[in-house]
Amino acid sequence: MSRPSERQMLIADYASGTIDAESLQRLESALRSDAHFRRNFVEYMNVDSAISDVAAISDSEFDAMSSEHLASANSVVMRQSSLKTTSLMIAIAAAALLIVGLFWFKSVTGSGASAATIPLEVVSLDSVQWVDFDSDIKTGDWIALNRIQLTSGAIQVRLESGIALDLSGPMDATFESPMRLRIARGRVNADIGESGHGFTIVTDHGEIVDLGTRFGVDVKGDEASLAVFDGKVKVKSDGNASARGPLNVLEGEGVRLRKGQQPRRLSAVWLSQEKLGLSASDTSSIVVDVSDNADTDGFHRFYGIIAGGMRDGTIAYTTHASTPRRDVVWQAAKGEDFPSELINADVVCPFHIDRREQSLTISLQLAGPADIYVMQDQRRKPSAWLKENFRKTELKLRSGPWRPVSPLAHGIEPDSEGGIYVPYSVWTRRVDAAGIVELGPPQADGDRANNAMFGIAVKRTTGNQ
Template structure:
């Protein structure tokens, strides 16, 4: 006899939510509650998986025609491809079953369904972007905006996908991918960006080189013309895994927020030093787009892939109130009071640096200047200005603030919106004039171990 559950209310609520889902009357809030409950109570997943399997078989058994309906048909051929009853909606049922399967950790139960069943039901919807032109071999789009397993080719433009599992993915063309399920996509070429809720962990984008397995995050994958795969983690974590077909040299590697790598089929990894594009949208690139005008054309340092795979991000016009300061920490730049950022810095091009580099005494960052510019370094006032800064830059006397969000050192911190609010540390602003083509060398924050944050970098036209 089974022992009573240590938390019966959860089990009772789970049964009620399942009954509602199976009846087809589930609301969006109830679907979210079910996902979150299964996320919090993984011990309940096996029972749900079994109930889903049984329900799948019963649902499709009920859809078989009776002997009276079969007419003159007889034998196995009469029931090989049954037509569903009129009151059974394959589309609606297929959507919620994918959602529930995602909540169970990405375990898809298509094998429990009879042939010709819900595997062809819609598993999401698409929203066309500007100038979208689909390739002629596209088979994954039905009814104008419905998504089913199949090939998705984009000759030009982009589109957004909202999977029933809750995953949101943008694909930028030219690109081609095979949508295998609501939890797995195979990208042949092109670029994809995915935003994955925690209950859909396990969502995977494969390329011919590597499988990128989400751990609850926002990340980008690009299959490059050189035959390698670029992976960029904007938030959270992903696992890079060799494909099952690659038995010669299996590998596995985890990337976290602020890291980017270029990887080949054997698992050889190169560091991607710079990611272009903004931090909120999906217009990113690991190569500088043609005609992309910047003041800082390139950023790199003296740390190679064996030491770090963190990246820098150059954002033209990006230095505004609440602009994220680092690629690896959720802190923000702000004016120190209500007057806001200094006038000469507003709308400046700036570099999101790596906050975890603040204690690396050997660090040397190089910046290639594309146009005549004023270059600025925002330096933490808790630390004495190092010799390289005082020798090549002048102190403007202006200050900017850093609003820190929660991190392991200060889990109680939060960020607020607006100038002068929630300022945790102040930074002095240093300036130097630079000419087009010049390469500027920046050093480390210093050798001390006092509390500190990594410096910021900005540029304006001269």
């Protein structure tokens, strides 16, 4: 075997965990500047991880898997995200390691290669401040990390499996494997994709296991918050392990996790405007919290809050399997401009499934004086609480596009492009101080129409307008 090059030795030291700080800096520089080198590095780490996984299998497990999968060994792709081993794949992986060894010299005697050191593609950066890491990276770079520590800012990375993670500081997270990320603190929005099924976020308060979804987790203080935006996840925690087993959390639902306690409903979730996901609460927002009088036993739906988000194209309702598509948004009335009075108001996204409730009370906790706006389906008879406490304005909006098969689309003529939009009148009420304001049920007494749930927006005032 020919003598290894300097770069080969850098990879060998990195994989064995013996690389020093200066050598790591040279390795990172080479990965940033050389695409071919990055590809070889990723290939090496994938194969090395696969061989490490195979080495950990007991003889009985090996025999069982070989018998089960020998006849169907059609794929030879080894990924860190899952181990679907057949005797044929093991032989190919071993041969691959030998071939790769011609390019990447590594002594296997006593090697301690860690599967937790993960190659990551940097998708985007936003004012990132690292802890003890070279921050001279840019979009498109590949980096290899075990621990991610941010004092501030945000970074989006993509794993080899296709899993996309938006990480926001302050953040302290560690990869336990390509399929397990432990978060001590910080916020992550995860878009798992088809190939990342089973990806797990680990916290001190419980584990969140992907079941094919997009979700967000925020760990701070003595609890972790979870919100699901698409699909569902499984929550494992000490609090529900003995009584009810793992909890399935669905699209449009959120829970709070605390060590040793049962998961509790997360009634309000701060959403980002650009891409549906968890956002930090905005101190400039007039809305502090949203709650209701629903029985919380087994009920986990959340109200979405988008700080200053009211404008053309903002989502109207919190998504859920039984609510409209997430592209049902607020729009200007046909032929009109979006009302300037509403622009940049905080948006509160209720549950469309509540449109026929007759005992619902929604409570808005406000930080100061504000104008509250309720968007009412024009076809619906206004409830008594709306007529008594709010004033009908001349403003108009619409929401859509709705599915043609939706019951509430009945009687609405599609526009020239085939879109179905529900028309709304806008009602308003001014409150002069911080406090809690209650909104009543969407359905008036005796009104059984299958019309749209009302919408909510709140805009700060100076209190003397």
